[in-house]
Amino acid sequence: MLIAALALRISDPTPVELLRLKTFDLYQLMVKPPDQPAQAVIVDVDEASLNRIGQWPWPRTLMAQLVNEIRAKGAAAIAIDILFPEYDRLSPGAMADMLAGDDAAMAARLKALPSNDEKFAEAIAASQVVLGQAVHQSKNTQWHAEAREQTGFAMVGPSPDAFLDTYPGLVRNVPELEHAAAGLGLVSVRPDIDGIIRKVPLMLKADDRVLPSLGLDLLRVATGESTILLRSDEGGVTSVVLSGVILPTDESGHAWLHFRPHNPDIFISAADVIDGKLPDGILQDRLVIIGSSATGLFDLKATPVDAVMPGAEIHAQLVSAMINGNLLQRPNWAPAAEVILTLLLGLSMILLIPRLGAAWTLAVGASAALAVIASAFWLFAEKGVIFDFVFPLLATLIVTGVMVVMGYLNEEIERRQIRAAFGQYLSPELVDQLAANPEKLVLGGETRTMTVLFSDVRGFTALSETYKDNPQGLTTLINRLLTPLSAAVIRQRGTIDKYMGDNIMAFWNAPLPDEDHAGNACRAALDMLSELEALNIARRTEIGPDGLPVKPLQVGVGINTGQCVVGNMGSEQRFDYTVLGDSVNLASRLEGQTKAYGVRIILGEQTAGLVDGRFATLPLDRIRVIGKKEPEEIHTLVGAADCLASPAFEALRAAHMAVVEDYRSQRWSDLEARLAACKQAAEPFGLEGYYDKIAARLEVFRKSPPPSDWDGVFEATSK
Incomplete structure (x- = not known):
């Protein structure tokens, strides 16, 4: 059974994985993160902004104004959690192309004007801006030739490529914008199998290159670093080092977040920024992420502590966790430790059950389980280490359960036969009684x-x-x-x-x-x-x-x-x-x-x-x-x-008994006189059809009366 348990761990079926993930969620719900200041502010293209300014996408000139306003308020660096893979359709050049066949002179004048994308690029170049990119499941060659060099990783250790999440394609922004940006980072965050975001990749491999996340490159730009150090060992990525700070990751380069609930205090409406309504100092030396919480822009995610959280806030929480130093850890040695714990607990149960019996072994096992759970919570609360106690305990429970069942197998054979024979057509209560008293059959x-x-x-x-x-x-x-x-x-x-x-x-x-x-x-x-x-x-x-x-x-x-x-x-x-x-x-x-x-x-x-x-x-x-x-x-x-006690039924019963008496006494005239009233009284009970049948029989008897000594018995002619 231990071998089967280990095979279960290696195959890691969906139910086991889900149970483990829900356990990690339980950690987050029971252990609150340290009370530390938020290190990033979100300028939000929210519903109010869309109502005030207009539907998305906004003209790039308006985005340029937004970036310029944020820079003017003293922001240290800006990340944009929005992609611009196509040129602005409202640019003068685009409008000129639309008018070329109708008004050539106007088209020529429009062509001479600077494009909206150029104005946006100028605003980006004048600020410390990190633009977002997104991974793609297919090779994407758009803007490939014009692509600029991106942030590089300095590798320490064996190549981690086999462990990194890899995608063939990359969705870029238009070249003018990317060349003007101080950095480029991936906005892609993949949820776990249940649709919940628990970790954020600090890097992904896309378009044959290892690329940083939006939050990581924002931090790089803010600190003035040119490269990011990536550490790895034979088990995959171990950490990322930026400006001397070690950021722990799992083997795939994902950072586990100790999520905080949605914090509306870090959100500033983009409309307020554009309208110049922000007080001085609110963005001074702050890291700013431009994103959206608007439902129609589909950037809402689920986290262990919130069913709905804007994607920009997840990037903001990552930035805060990296600066505050409270990223969670899922060390590469954790799976091996969990397997060893499984072996120890399983062997203990195998040795104890024959000696102590099932009851005492279960008591000892329960105590050991409580100790494992308490230790796992201590590791999480004090060290920020995520340890999966579910699999070792589940595997041990399976081993123990199988052994206990085998001990009682002979006694259960007859009971199982009874349950198999009667379970589908008896209530559970009766099946239990039969199983306890099989001699009654x-x-x-x-x-x-x-x-x-x-x-x-x-x-x-x-x-x-x-x-x-x-x-x-x-x-x-x-x-x-x-x-x-x-x-x-x-x-x-x-x-x-x-x-x-x-x-x-x-x-x-x-x-x-x-x-x-x-x-x-x-x-x-x-x-x-x-x-x-x-x-x-x-x-x-x-x-x-x-x-x-x-x-x-x-x-x-x-x-x-x-x-x-x-x-x-x-x-x-x-x-x-x-x-x-x-x-x-x-x-x-x-x-x-x-x-x-x-x-x-x-x-x-x-x-x-x-x-x-x-x-x-x-x-x-x-x-x-x-x-x-x-x-x-x-x-x-x-x-x-x-129903028996209701006045309506009492009235029906009295009338009905009179009908029955008239019928059996062959008082056909009296019977006919009673039928209509009786039928009306029967309607609430759905019995009016009966009196129609008696009325039809009455017509037959009038034409062909029964004998005088008739005993009132009706001869059925059908089954």
């Missing part, structure tokens, strides 16, 4: 009084025909329907027996006793209707495969209680836990009669008797279903106890 079955439920989708054949060219869509719909209906059964302690296409068969009072099996089945049926209503609401705006709006799904539910045989039935090699008996067949027949009676739930006589006084039920008819000799008094389930 008897191959061959036993006789019990049980309640059985059948549900079926009405009109499923017609519905299936609309999906004849899309069987996968039909499967998706059935799964979408059966999932919540099954959940309703399981919530009420029911057992899912089987699925037959769109049909669900479930039962209660087995495999474990259920004193209120009839009541729980009724609750499940009502829950199923609620789940179906929610599904129909969700599908209300959907379009079916025939191009028409989908119709609401309807189900019929039949519930019956009686003696059944239940158990594992089949062979020793394969069996199903199921229920058989005449009561089961009757439940299926009752479900089939729901459409004939215009109701959604039909209860058998014994079920209705068991829930009488606790649920709102109404007698429907005395019926002899196909295949049965004895008639059955059937009822419909209207609602739960709250």
